Amino acid sequence: xxxxxxxxxxxxxxxxxxxxxxxxxxxxxxxxxxxxxxxxxxxxxxxxxxxxxxxxxxxxxxxxxxxxxxxxxxxxxxxxxxxxxxxxxxxxxxxxxxxxxxxxxxxxxxxxxxxxxxxxxxxxxxxxxxxxxxxxxxxxxxxxxxxxxxxxxxxxxxxxxxxxxxxxxxxxxxxxxxxxxxxxxxxxxxxxxxxxxxxxxxxxxxxxxxxxxxxxxxxxxxxxxxxxxxxxxxxxxxxxxxxxxxxxxxxxxxxxxxxxxxxxxxxxxxxxxxxxxxxxxxxxxxxxxxxxxxxxxxxxxxxxxx
Amino acid sequence: xxxxxxxxxxxxxxxxxxxxxxxxxxxxxxxxxxxxxxxxxxxxxxxxxxxxxxxxxxxxxxxxxxxxxxxxxxxxxxxxxxxxxxxxxxxxxxxxxxxxxxxxxxxxxxxxxxxxxxxxxxxxxxxxxxxxxxxxxxxxxxxxxxxxxxxxxxxxxxxxxxxxxxxxxxxxxxxxxxxxxxxxxxxxxxxxxxxxxxxxxxxxxxxxxxxxxxxxxxxxxxxxxxxxxxxxxxxxxxxxxxxxxxxxxxxxxxxxxxxxxxxxxxxxxxxxxxxxxxxxxxxxxxxxxxxxxxxxxxxxxxxxxx
Numbered sequence: 001x002x003x004x005x006x007x008x009x010x011x012x013x014x015x016x017x018x019x020x021x022x023x024x025x026x027x028x029x030x031x032x033x034x035x036x037x038x039x040x041x042x043x044x045x046x047x048x049x050x051x052x053x054x055x056x057x058x059x060x061x062x063x064x065x066x067x068x069x070x071x072x073x074x075x076x077x078x079x080x081x082x083x084x085x086x087x088x089x090x091x092x093x094x095x096x097x098x099x100x101x102x103x104x105x106x107x108x109x110x111x112x113x114x115x116x117x118x119x120x121x122x123x124x125x126x127x128x129x130x131x132x133x134x135x136x137x138x139x140x141x142x143x144x145x146x147x148x149x150x151x152x153x154x155x156x157x158x159x160x161x162x163x164x165x166x167x168x169x170x171x172x173x174x175x176x177x178x179x180x181x182x183x184x185x186x187x188x189x190x191x192x193x194x195x196x197x198x199x200x201x202x203x204x205x206x207x208x209x210x211x212x213x214x215x216x217x218x219x220x221x222x223x224x225x226x227x228x229x230x231x232x233x234x235x236x237x238x239x240x241x242x243x244x245x246x247x248x249x250x251x252x253x254x255x256x257x258x259x260x261x262x263x264x265x266x267x268x269x270x271x272x273x274x275x276x277x278x279x280x281x282x283x284x285x286x287x288x289x290x291x292x293x294x295x296x297x298x299x300x301x302x303x304x305x306x
Numbered sequence: 307x308x309x310x311x312x313x314x315x316x317x318x319x320x321x322x323x324x325x326x327x328x329x330x331x332x333x334x335x336x337x338x339x340x341x342x343x344x345x346x347x348x349x350x351x352x353x354x355x356x357x358x359x360x361x362x363x364x365x366x367x368x369x370x371x372x373x374x375x376x377x378x379x380x381x382x383x384x385x386x387x388x389x390x391x392x393x394x395x396x397x398x399x400x401x402x403x404x405x406x407x408x409x410x411x412x413x414x415x416x417x418x419x420x421x422x423x424x425x426x427x428x429x430x431x432x433x434x435x436x437x438x439x440x441x442x443x444x445x446x447x448x449x450x451x452x453x454x455x456x457x458x459x460x461x462x463x464x465x466x467x468x469x470x471x472x473x474x475x476x477x478x479x480x481x482x483x484x485x486x487x488x489x490x491x492x493x494x495x496x497x498x499x500x501x502x503x504x505x506x507x508x509x510x511x512x513x514x515x516x517x518x519x520x521x522x523x524x525x526x527x528x529x530x531x532x533x534x535x536x537x538x539x540x541x542x543x544x545x546x547x548x549x550x551x552x553x554x555x556x557x558x559x560x561x562x563x564x565x566x567x568x569x570x571x572x573x574x575x576x577x578x579x580x581x582x583x584x585x586x587x588x589x590x591x592x593x594x595x596x597x598x599x600x601x602x603x604x605x606x607x608x609x610x611x612x
Contacts (some may be wrong), residue, residue: 060504063512181512190553194557205556206512206554206557208556212553226549239522239523243521243532249512250511250514
């Protein structure tokens with residue numbers, strides 16, 4: 001074999017590797033298949049960010065809102081926040097001997113959480129109230145932070161904050177690079193999500209919109225605190241979502257649309273391999289349909305798993 | 307006279323003018339007197355923005371909140387939003403013949419607004435509900451916008467959006483240039499303030515926190531709308547202010563303080579000439595005391611007229 005052979009082959013390989021690297025670097029959404037949803041996203045961004053385009057949106061008005069559960073992170077077998085609530089019941093049980101004989105706590109403490117939650121919305125609400133209220137916002141933040149640092153997902157045995165969707169993280173980064181402010185608009189508890197949203201998604205607390213309980217201002221030991229009361233203030237779900245967007249974002253020309261799960265108008269397979277890694281089966285099935293609603297006309301865009 | 311004289315004198319004048327121009331350009335707060343408040347502000351900014359300083363705040367966490375009435379714009383003889391409400395009563399009167407004989411409307415329509423409002427909080431609330439509810443958010447925005455474009459302040463005979471405090475506008479610009487997000491946290495109505503806050507103060511709608519009514523999602527002629535209901539959702543005043551800051555901004559380590567009018571801990575004369583131009587006598591008296599609370603320790607800082 002002459003010396004030109006081996007020299008020639010590595011050069012080709014290096015060339016191939018460099019060209020793949022260049023493609024990856026130039027594609028801001030490498031985990032997305034080339035399909036109609038990816039095309040709609042990149043077209044939407046091109047239309048709204050190009051000066052002179054009829055759909056141009058000035059940088060200050062570029063806002064994109066995302067659901068969280070089942071969209072940015074997984075939500076099976078139960079909403080992660082509900083799993084947090086169930087864990088808290090176990091931690092708090094020694095202070096509540098009466099729970100041994102009171103539902104839904106009895107079933108939860110005996111390891112039958114599904115049976116407990118099958119008792120209906122009232123049971124779920126009771127779990128959430130007991131686990132989320134009666135403490136200051138700082139105490140709650142600390143509790144959630146510690147839980148997220150140690151608790152493992154029942155199936156994947158990984159931290160909950162690992163169970164995010166890579167394609168959606170790329171989408172967040174891509175939109176921010178194009179001047180969009182990224183917001184979460186979720187039925188989840190606003191204080192629960194804010195603990196991890198900045199670190200995990202790059203979404204600062206002031207851009208997280210969620211459900212909330214009433215807060216009571218108090219002085220404790222000469223220091224001001226806000227106590228989380230067991231009283232619902234706002235449910236950021238269904239018809240509450242456009243109201244939440246108006247309340248927190250409130251641009252005068254919002255063209256907000258009702259945000260339903262079932263009317264996604266664009267579909268695409270996201271990268272199956274990464275979804276399978278980061279989600280679970282049920283969430284994966286849903287993650288394969290990514291709805292862009294509306295694709296180009298609105299300033300508030302919800303990219304959601306439909 | 308030799309030619310050197312005239313040449314020499316203008317050179318001195320030009321030199322003086324240039325040096326004043328340079329001073330103005332280098333001073334981000336030219337309307338502020340050199341006093342303890344200005345010093346506290348510039349020291350606060352230096353401490354929080356210099357990397358390595360023990361009080362350094364990362365750019366993403368730099369947030370400054372401002373009251374609006376009597377702080378960013380004037381509030382005498384009545385809150386401007388209440389003057390808007392009174393004007394609306396007159397516009398809506400033809401559709402409400404019963405108001406001719408019903409208080410507080412009767413007194414308002416007969417030109418005795420102060421007499422009407424002296425009837426107490428219930429009368430004021432009634433004026434606000436009638437003038438602010440029963441329409442969509444878009445309709446309300448349009449109504450406020452048109453009013454602001456034409457209505458004149460009863461004493462100064464100028465547009466209300468002209469009656470802002472120049473020193474505070476400089477402070478907003480200065481803080482933003484240093485990486486702070488500037489928020490309004492006011493007892494005023496959130497939708498009322500958002501109509502002008504971006505244009506007048508450079509504060510985008512999503513950074514305006516205020517009092518709000520319940521919003522109802524509806525479809526009208528196939529289009530989604532949000533209807534403002536005559537029902538209070540949240541009063542962003544007194545103990546409601548720290549709750550509002552937590553609800554809308556919600557950083558895990560907020561160190562929010564109770565925001566009272568009477569405990570300003572720093573004073574300074576702002577530029578009297580400009581205050582006199584932009585405010586009125588009562589607001590001017592108050593604008594001469596600018597409280598910085600707390601001056602250096604907190605990430606949420608309220609610069610307020612005390």
